[in-house]
Amino acid sequence: xxxxxxxxxxxxxxxxxxxxxxxxxxxxxxxxxxxxxxxxxxxxxxxxxxxxxxxxxxxxxxxxxxxxxxxxxxxxxxxxxxxxxxxxxxxxxxxxxxxxxxxxxxxxxxxxxxxxxxxxxxxxxxxxxxxxxxxxxxxxxxxxxxxxxxxxxxxxxxxxxxxxxxxxxxxxxxxxxxxxxxxxxxxxxxxxxxxxxxxxxxxxxxxxxxxxxxxxxxxxx
Amino acid sequence: xxxxxxxxxxxxxxxxxxxxxxxxxxxxxxxxxxxxxxxxxxxxxxxxxxxxxxxxxxxxxxxxxxxxxxxxxxxxxxxxxxxxxxxxxxxxxxxxxxxxxxxxxxxxxxxxxxxxxxxxxxxxxxxxxxxxxxxxxxxxxxxxxxxxxxxxxxxxxxxxxxxxxxxxxxxxxxxxxxxxxxxxxxxxxxxxxxxxxxxxxxxxxxxxxxxxxxxxxxxxxxxxxxxxxxxxxxxxxxxxxxxxxxxxxxxxxxxxxxxxxxxxxxxxxxxxxxxxxxxxxxxxxxxxxxxxxxxxxxxxxxxxxxxxxxxxxxxxxxxxxx
Numbered sequence: 001x002x003x004x005x006x007x008x009x010x011x012x013x014x015x016x017x018x019x020x021x022x023x024x025x026x027x028x029x030x031x032x033x034x035x036x037x038x039x040x041x042x043x044x045x046x047x048x049x050x051x052x053x054x055x056x057x058x059x060x061x062x063x064x065x066x067x068x069x070x071x072x073x074x075x076x077x078x079x080x081x082x083x084x085x086x087x088x089x090x091x092x093x094x095x096x097x098x099x100x101x102x103x104x105x106x107x108x109x110x111x112x113x114x115x116x117x118x119x120x121x122x123x124x125x126x127x128x129x130x131x132x133x134x135x136x137x138x139x140x141x142x143x144x145x146x147x148x149x150x151x152x153x154x155x156x157x158x159x160x161x162x163x164x165x166x167x168x169x170x171x172x173x174x175x176x177x178x179x180x181x182x183x184x185x186x187x188x189x190x191x192x193x194x195x196x197x198x199x200x201x202x203x204x205x206x207x208x209x210x211x212x213x214x215x216x217x218x219x220x221x
Numbered sequence: 222x223x224x225x226x227x228x229x230x231x232x233x234x235x236x237x238x239x240x241x242x243x244x245x246x247x248x249x250x251x252x253x254x255x256x257x258x259x260x261x262x263x264x265x266x267x268x269x270x271x272x273x274x275x276x277x278x279x280x281x282x283x284x285x286x287x288x289x290x291x292x293x294x295x296x297x298x299x300x301x302x303x304x305x306x307x308x309x310x311x312x313x314x315x316x317x318x319x320x321x322x323x324x325x326x327x328x329x330x331x332x333x334x335x336x337x338x339x340x341x342x343x344x345x346x347x348x349x350x351x352x353x354x355x356x357x358x359x360x361x362x363x364x365x366x367x368x369x370x371x372x373x374x375x376x377x378x379x380x381x382x383x384x385x386x387x388x389x390x391x392x393x394x395x396x397x398x399x400x401x402x403x404x405x406x407x408x409x410x411x412x413x414x415x416x417x418x419x420x421x422x423x424x425x426x427x428x429x430x431x432x433x434x435x436x437x438x439x440x441x442x443x444x445x446x447x448x449x450x451x452x453x454x455x456x457x458x459x460x461x462x463x464x465x466x467x468x469x470x471x472x473x474x475x476x477x478x479x480x481x482x483x484x485x486x487x488x489x490x491x492x493x494x495x496x497x498x499x500x501x502x503x504x505x506x507x508x509x510x511x512x513x514x515x516x517x518x519x520x521x522x523x524x525x526x527x528x529x530x531x532x533x534x535x536x537x538x539x540x541x542x543x
Contacts, residue, residue, distance in 0.1 A: 112529065113530055115530065115531045116524055116532070119242070122246065122249060122253070123249075156254040157254060
């Protein structure tokens with residue numbers, strides 16, 4: 001993570017120990033789980049469009065017009081976001097940013113805690129990552145563990161010149177010293193909440209919703 | 222709860238497809254990493270317990286475990302406490318006491334892995350038991366077919382030769398029928414097991430009639446070592462030459478196959494008996510691919526059995542510690 005933060009840091013608890021903002025831990029049973037009707041919108045479809053536009057502009061600004069940039073999305077919605085950032089960058093300045101995907105499942109530190117998961121595609125652009133400025137793209141930045149796994153996976157695939165991180169939503173509660181270079185929206189959350197990012201390619205419509213944590217579904221940590 | 226891979230029948234359609242899809246991703250990832258290894262099974266121990274000679278399967282499992290960063294202990298019956306009369310149960314308990322997470326077992330007794338699974342807490346993977354089953358071979362064969370031909374559903378697969386002694390044939394029939402392929406077994410009547418009509422496969426004695434309709438032709442090795450003293454002379458078939466004429470895949474027969482048909486063999490081959498060297502080395506042959514795919518598929522199996530808190534595939538333990 002190279003650049004200085006351009007957005008105010010999340011107003012949620014700082015990562016100086018396990019935050020305790022709610023009455024209990026996430027293992028407390030919730031009355032409604034994973035019901036999107038119980039979630040309130042934080043970003044509308046139009047907001048998501050504007051936020052992605054701004055992130056694409058920032059990316060071009062901070063990388064000198066996207067020189068040597070490779071966008072790597074973390075499945076599933078990170079891939080979609082990476083493609084959108086590339087499409088916007090092309091629309092704004094006519095640069096074509098190579099885009100790929102990076103599955104981090106085999107590098108996760110929580111593999112032992114649950115059943116093995118199906119693997120997603122890892123698909124690097126033909127240019128590879130050696131000597132490139134790799135921008136990892138994910139939908140939600142939470143504990144930072146996914147990004148740590150992504151950094152390990154990336155190190156096994158080559159030696160980028162620099163690695164940056166772009167996320168649509170930073171929800172706070174970091175458990176590792178990791179921060180994003182490009183943030184769509186800082187959303188202060190409690191651990192009893194779940195952030196639902198919806199993108200039309202994957203979910204039929206755009207939007208970001210904040211709802212009660214769904215304990216049956218693994219929230220992107 | 223621990224689970225095992227003892228039979229190809231342990232795998233539901235979803236399980237089997239999960240293994241094949243996982244293997245597909247592992248093949249791309251493993252090929253791209255600069256270190257050639259993934260950290261996924263760091264700290265896990267896999268014991269290769271081989272009571273029967275095997276080069277390719279043992280090496281394949283060893284490489285698969287090592288590419289996932291597991292520790293591997295190889296244990297062969299020769300020169301071990303087994304040659305001093307130790308029972309399978311005691312061997313298993315000894316290995317377990319040393320902290321193994323999975324035991325990969327090859328044994329000349331059909332059913333030895335099932336037996337072992339009763340005594341150990343870790344996962345048991347059947348790497349071939351007698352004339353019974355060899356589930357990872359069936360998985361790698363299915364993986365190879367899907368890679369070459371793009372699908373398994375509706376594929377016409379012909380398995381030719383010594384079905385009687387073949388654990389590969391049995392596991393393939395079970396797995397391929399789960400995955401929607403149509404299997405035909407072709408062999409002389411003496412080399413078909415009793416009760417083959419209960420298998421989910423058609424049976425024919427006439428190779429030339431079946432070959433033109435096949436998408437996949439899998440040749441089996443004539444397993445002389447399982448035919449008792451005197452080998453082929455114990456009346457399974459009159460001579461190697463006659464067997465080869467009637468049931469061997471020679472150049473003439475291979476020329477009559479459809480354009481896309483692939484030729485498989487689980488190895489080791491008897492060149493010139495069940496398959497002609499020109500066919501084994503020809504463009505239709507997947508024999509070398511099968512070996513490479515074996516490592517990938519076994520990585521997928523080990524990942525799905527050992528990679529998480531609970532295995533994602535396989536059968537539940539049948540009996541707890543007896």
